[in-house]
Amino acid sequence: MVITKTRSPIRSNVGLKAVMAVTGILLALFLIAHMLGNLKVFTGETSFDHYAHWLRDIGKPLLPGVWFLWILRTVLVVAVVAHIVAATVLARRARAARPVKYAHRKKVNGSYAARTMRWGGVIILLFVIYHLLDLTTGTLNPVGDASKPYGNVVADFAPERWYVTLFYTLAILAVGFHLRHGAFSAFRSLGQQTPRGERRARTAALVFAVLLCAGYLVVPFAVLTGLVS
Numbered sequence: 001m002v003i004t005k006t007r008s009p010i011r012s013n014v015g016l017k018a019v020m021a022v023t024g025i026l027l028a029l030f031l032i033a034h035m036l037g038n039l040k041v042f043t044g045e046t047s048f049d050h051y052a053h054w055l056r057d058i059g060k061p062l063l064p065g066v067w068f069l070w071i072l073r074t075v076l077v078v079a080v081v082a083h084i085v086a087a088t089v090l091a092r093r094a095r096a097a098r099p100v101k102y103a104h105r106k107k108v109n110g111s112y113a114a115r116t117m118r119w120g121g122v123i124i125l126l127f128v129i130y131h132l133l134d135l136t137t138g139t140l141n142p143v144g145d146a147s148k149p150y151g152n153v154v155a156d157f158a159p160e161r162w163y164v165t166l167f168y169t170l171a172i173l174a175v176g177f178h179l180r181h182g183a184f185s186a187f188r189s190l191g192q193q194t195p196r197g198e199r200r201a202r203t204a205a206l207v208f209a210v211l212l213c214a215g216y217l218v219v220p221f222a223v224l225t226g227l228v229s
């Protein structure tokens with residue numbers, strides 16, 4: 001009898017790249033939904049707070065309490081961990097396969113966004129930890145009242161706390177760069193493998209990243225300039 005051992009797909013680079021792609025798409029979908037939700041700040045305090053409270057009620061009465069929220073949080077944490085682990089293993093393997101550095105590093109490594117993926121990812125992770133302590137637990141927020149998300153956002157980006165807006169801006173730009181490269185890789189894999197297809201993928205990724213950054217940045221800047229108060 002011949003016993004054939006099936007190789008786990010994540011032992012191959014292709015399998016790991018699929019993990020990067022699936023988790024990256026999940027995280028990008030969260031980023032789009034979160035950005036659209038944040039824009040509700042322009043519809044006023046009652047509407048924004050109502051929306052934030054509704055988020056905790058999704059799935060009721062099928063799911064009890066805040067189950068949906070916890071399922072979403074679990075999916076996000078698993079996606080982030082898998083994305084980081086796959087990226088680390090892929091980077092290690094690439095380094096092991098090429099112990100001698102390239103003479104023309106810049107050319108080989110591609111765009112600025114591509115070269116900053118690792119440090120961009122670390123900055124985003126640190127930002128998310130700060131952001132959760134700021135707007136989810138309220139620990140670092142001047143108001144920090146879970147029942148008043150609008151009040152928390154307005155207090156956060158008040159003009160005298162300009163440095164918070166500056167920090168958010170830098171973090172969101174890091175998200176933009178990271179996403180531009182991630183989206184480019186995804187669009188390139190899905191589209192035509194020709195120079196024209198590559199150009200299109202590059203443009204689509206840039207447009208996507210710019211729109212997402214603008215959608216996020218408009219909220220702190222609206223508070224900073226008094227448009228939202």
Ligand code: HEM
Binds near residue numbers: 073132153
């Ligand atoms: C100016 C930009 C942003 C604003 C105004 C903002 C606002 C908020 C608010 C108000 C909450 C709390 C919602 C609630 O508990 O009711 C929240 C949660 C959260 N935000 Fe953001 N956010 C911004 C950018 C980001 C970015 C760029 C990321 C990811 C890279 C992110 C990831 C999260 C996560 C993971 C949660 C926790 C969701 C949960 O499990 O409750 N946010 N955000």
